[in-house]
Amino acid sequence: MPTTDLYATLGVPRDASTDDIRKAYRNLAKQHHPDLNPGNKVAEERFKAVAAAYDILGDPDKRGRYDRGEIDAAGAEARPEGASYRSYAEGAPGARYRQSGGAGPEMSEADLGDLFEDLFAGAREQRANAPRRGRDLSYTLTIDFLDAVTGATKRLALPDGRGLDVRIPAGIEDGQTMRLKGQGSPGRNGGPAGDALIEIHITPHRFFRREGRDVHVELPVTVSEAVLGAKIMVPTPTGPVTMTVPPRSDAGAKLRLRGRGVAAHGGQAAGDEFVTLKVVVGDVDDALESFLRGWSAGHSFDPRRSMMEDS
Amino acid sequence: MITIEMLVQRVSGLNRDDLRRWIDNAWIRPDGSPGHYRFHDIDVARLRLIVELRDDLGVDESAMPVVLSLLDQLYETRRHMIRLRRVIETAVPEDVRGRLLDDLGDGARKPQS
Numbered sequence: 001m002p003t004t005d006l007y008a009t010l011g012v013p014r015d016a017s018t019d020d021i022r023k024a025y026r027n028l029a030k031q032h033h034p035d036l037n038p039g040n041k042v043a044e045e046r047f048k049a050v051a052a053a054y055d056i057l058g059d060p061d062k063r064g065r066y067d068r069g070e071i072d073a074a075g076a077e078a079r080p081e082g083a084s085y086r087s088y089a090e091g092a093p094g095a096r097y098r099q100s101g102g103a104g105p106e107m108s109e110a111d112l113g114d115l116f117e118d119l120f121a122g123a124r125e126q127r128a129n130a131p132r133r134g135r136d137l138s139y140t141l142t143i144d145f146l147d148a149v150t151g152a153t154k155r156l157a158l159p160d161g162r163g164l165d166v167r168i169p170a171g172i173e174d175g176q177t178m179r180l181k182g183q184g185s186p187g188r189n190g191g192p193a194g195d196a197l198i199e200i201h202i203t204p205h206r207f208f209r210r211e212g213r214d215v216h217v218e219l220p221v222t223v224s225e226a227v228l229g230a231k232i233m234v235p236t237p238t239g240p241v242t243m244t245v246p247p248r249s250d251a252g253a254k255l256r257l258r259g260r261g262v263a264a265h266g267g268q269a270a271g272d273e274f275v276t277l278k279v280v281v282g283d284v285d286d287a288l289e290s291f292l293r294g295w296s297a298g299h300s301f302d303p304r305r306s307m308m309e310d311s
Numbered sequence: 312m313i314t315i316e317m318l319v320q321r322v323s324g325l326n327r328d329d330l331r332r333w334i335d336n337a338w339i340r341p342d343g344s345p346g347h348y349r350f351h352d353i354d355v356a357r358l359r360l361i362v363e364l365r366d367d368l369g370v371d372e373s374a375m376p377v378v379l380s381l382l383d384q385l386y387e388t389r390r391h392m393i394r395l396r397r398v399i400e401t402a403v404p405e406d407v408r409g410r411l412l413d414d415l416g417d418g419a420r421k422p423q424s
Binding site: 029085094 | 340351352353354356357359360367368369382383385386387389390393406
């Protein structure tokens with residue numbers, strides 16, 4: 001056993017009076033008594049140490065011998081230990097002293113008392129043939145990007161051969177779980193069926209991207225459409241629409257098609273589609289090449305300038 | 312089963328008058344009737360505890376009922392917990408048990424749509 005300073009254990013100076021020692025012990029014992037702290041191992045260890053220390057220091061004779069080094073910190077037997085009250089109180093005999101039942105021969109621990117009365121109401125008598133809710137069953141369903149944006153009805157093939165029509169609401173997010181009430185395992189003894197839990201996976205689209213309720217697309221345009229402006233057809237989740245590219249648009253310009261994003265759902269307004277222009281040069285003929293040679297001579301625009309500046 | 316005579320010998324610091332009063336107060340609830348009390352092990356342990364509370368911890372007899380009542384409530388709750396735990400360990404299907412443990416671990420789980 002490692003040498004311990006019993007005075008430190010009780011937190012008193014070496015010249016403390018017997019009275020101070022008793023007070024210190026009482027304070028610590030009140031805090032750490034195992035019957036007052038059931039299940040707390042730290043408190044239990046602490047209490048044992050405190051009790052052992054008080055066993056020696058609380059007795060002037062033993063304390064003298066300890067101070068003179070005649071006995072060490074473990075010199076006295078630990079206090080006589082009958083089985084603790086806790087070891088009985090937490091088991092079946094504890095029912096003798098329960099609060100809610102009063103004294104009587106009928107006390108039984110099988111009865112969880114009013115704590116769980118509501119939860120188990122009626123269940124005790126008819127547990128065997130009580131109605132039981134069926135289990136929830138989990139599935140995954142993979143849907144197209146556009147179905148998630150516009151909403152759709154999809155058929156989910158169940159393992160038992162049945163098909164389940166799943167109405168996908170517009171705006172559903174990847175990884176979201178839908179709960180179909182009553183589509184899980186059937187209940188027992190007239191209990192309700194469980195639910196089907198369907199985790200939705202969304203496959204990405206070739207050129208649409210989603211950000212919340214909005215849809216983004218990068219739209220290739222020709223040099224002349226960008227410079228001169230044009231009316232062009234733009235794909236949206238619900239089909240192509242006409243859009244006007246204003247004259248002298250640059251690459252990277254962002255145009256908005258109001259209400260062409262995720263369809264309105266559940267009180268949320270429809271999102272927008274954002275079109276980012278991407279200028280594509282395409283095939284170059286001699287005419288364009290010679291025009292640009294003549295044209296660029298007088299222009300010194302450097303689109304990379306900002307990248308070269310220190311900042 | 313233990314008689315009063317054995318008891319007074321076994322529990323140091325106990326005298327008959329205290330014991331009689333504590334039985335009258337229902338702090339200790341032995342079987343039998345006055346003159347023919349029979350004590351269970353738990354009664355002995357509880358007696359020791361009461362003596363300890365009084366002599367070592369300075370709980371006087373006017374405060375004792377409050378302390379005992381709180382202790383009895385604490386242990387009743389712990390018996391419920393232990394029983395509930397046993398049921399969860401033995402009688403609950405594994406998937407439900409897993410879900411219970413998940414919920415207990417997560418604190419509050421987000422409701423599903």
